[in-house]
Amino acid sequence: MAEFEEDNLQKQIDEIEALSSIYEDNWTVVDEAARIFSIRIVDQQPKWTICLQVTLPPEYPTAAPPVYQLNAPWLRGHERANLSNDLEEIYLQNSGDCVLFLWVQKIQEFLQVKSWSDAAGKVTEEAEVNHWGHQSSSQQVELKGTFSESLDDAELPPMAHGEPITDRRSTFQAHLAPVVMLKQVKLHLQKLYENKKIASATHNIYAYRIYCEDKQTFLQDCEDDGETAAGGRLLHLMQILDVRNVLVVVSRWYGGILLGPDRFKHINNCARNLLIDEGYSELAGEVSKAPIKSKKLKNKKGK
Structure with a gap:
């Protein structure tokens, strides 16, 4: 059991070092002894911000997920439930692996859609894809054409x-x-x-x-x-x-x-x-x- 927990602790240390390097000032150590950390996730519109607070139990990541809280006064009802379900699904799909970075990515995507929806009034699938920067198949064809046309003319x-x-x-x-x-x-x-x-x-x-x-x-x-x-x-x-x-x-x-x-x-x-x-x-x-x-x-x- 001690060896099991020691292996988990090393994985947690590695994950925390990587996350603190990526998120810098948005990463906060709440209680190092209790393994409590907070990540502030902000969209380009600061009004859409979520603080993900996580507690890493000794069994994480091998046998248990992080205990988490989603802190945002505007996050309520079905939006909170849907986002929580997404995070839990990510853990189930990656059981035994570190998932905090995947969680932050999912929250970032959620905030991008929220921001776009707020600005445009509605979000179609095409709008979501464009806003996230991933091209649809029709756009990919257009990009290939762009790459092939007059490449020598570009400065x-x-x-x-x-x-x-x-x-x-x-x-x-x-x-x-x-x-x-x-x-x-x-x-x-x-x-x-x-x-x-x-x-x-x-x-x-x-x-x-x-x-x-x-x-x-x-x-x-x-x-x-x-x-x-x-x-x-x-x-x-x-x-x-x-x-x-x-x-x-x-x-x-x-x-x-x-x-x-x-x-x-x-x-x-x-x-x-x-x-x-x-x-x-x-x-x-x-x-x-x-x-x-x-x-x-x-x-x-x-x-």
Whole structure:
């Protein structure tokens, strides 16, 4: 039993470190001894805010879910019930795994729909998809056409490259480029992958956010490239920092040793550091850079 609880405690510690790195000032330790924490989740309209307070029992995540409270004065009735059901369903679908990040993502999606519904009066499925930045199948066809048309005509600003982070033989490096149109995203990715070292990375995770001035909304998307949920976490970091008109790519060369949740911390830290260096986020600049162990990338292929 002691070994069982010790394993759960280590998983909780790993999860908390990753979440505190992602959410920064929106993450609060309520009572460390009692394992009580709070995450403030805010949409672009501050009126829609939910504080998710969780208590992590010794049995979590292996055999019990977090005990949680949803704190928001406007959250009532069927909305509260539906959101609670969604969170509980996520736990059932991922029983035995850490679920706090998935819970926060679900609440963020809920707030986005709430904000859109408040502004437009109603939300159709198409409107929800557009607002979340995930293109419908018809839009994907249109985007493919956009990428294929006059790609050489797009102006391509230079791409910046961050300092590598190395942990247990795995190396992470962020790359960043300003973008104001989708074809620039495509061009930058194509250009980046011409570098054989970067093309040979185990994962090239990316996310972009483009602000559409006329519609006052964002065109955004992400790619895990085999590192499950990494793209969504990267995009969520960019949303929290409210960066816009930028593409961020994080390359990871796997070193043969599993890093667990630390890999997400490194992905977000190197992305945040480069955003700070390039002046994209005043909010990110208020947070001191995480201490990192860095070294120059070797010429041989990472695994």
